[in-house]
Amino acid sequence: MPAPTAGARRRELGAFLRSRRGRVTPQEAGIVPGPRRRTPGLRREEVAAAAGVSLTWYTWLEQGRVNGVSRQVLDSLARALRLGDAEHRHLLELAGEPAAEPPGPATVTREVRDLLAMVEPNLAHVVTRRFDLVAWNAPVDALLRTMPERPSGEDLNVVWLMFHSAWMRERFAEWEAEARWLTALLRNEAARQVGNPGFERLVARLTATSPRFREFWESHDITPFTPSERRFRHPDLGEVTLRYMKINVENDPDQSVLVHYAPPGSPAAEALARLSRA
Known part of the structure; x- marks a missing residue:
């Protein structure tokens, strides 16, 4: 199977972020939704603010228009989107970053x-x-x-x-x-x-x-x-x-x-x- 192109990875990364954003409720993110809110998950500006990045940059990221994302920003996005360990690893892999070292001694099931x-x-x-x-x-x-x-x-x-x-x-x-x-x-x-x-x-x-x-x-x-x-x-x-x-x-x-x-x-x-x- 051929390796995915950089463009395909960026598009898949954007699609993954959009899917996770739609699964986090405002209440889980500590946001009090207004009576007229229609977005079931988080808005882009809410994720951007929680991760400490600009709305424009985050929008481009979801659109697959950003080349290279730092580990620090990826970890911030993982926290903002409340990703589990497997989802966090997947995010890093899509961005071309090595997975973080497991904390503490390895656990063997x-x-x-x-x-x-x-x-x-x-x-x-x-x-x-x-x-x-x-x-x-x-x-x-x-x-x-x-x-x-x-x-x-x-x-x-x-x-x-x-x-x-x-x-x-x-x-x-x-x-x-x-x-x-x-x-x-x-x-x-x-x-x-x-x-x-x-x-x-x-x-x-x-x-x-x-x-x-x-x-x-x-x-x-x-x-x-x-x-x-x-x-x-x-x-x-x-x-x-x-x-x-x-x-x-x-x-x-x-x-x-x-x-x-x-x-x-x-x-x-x-x-x-x-x-x-x-």
């Missing part, structure tokens, strides 16, 4: 945690778009327990661990290819997150502390995620080849479930079963 448990003894974990590791199942936990120092905070990030953990280097049979691929994945995602402070902070930390990451990052290689397979080394299980795939969490576009699995009855499946019993 019960359904996603159930999925992690259901795929055992296969390995499954949840990552954000920035590759922060936010949840995992028992087989992954069994692997993490073998790390000399268990990471936490900002270090609990797949890209950071790939370049800073000797344990990770030992586990991947083809570490350099994996590290290049992961860097290209991060750059591909970062292109959609220009201005996102979380992405900028991660890239700055990696660039300052890892010459190999800096080398791979400056090559400007990008790649989309594609299911494939990779080889792992384990001190007790030996070398194991697993397939992997990604499942997007539809009600939280910042999260994905990564599953490493083996065909039933294969030697790799037997190895995973032994790992889960460890």
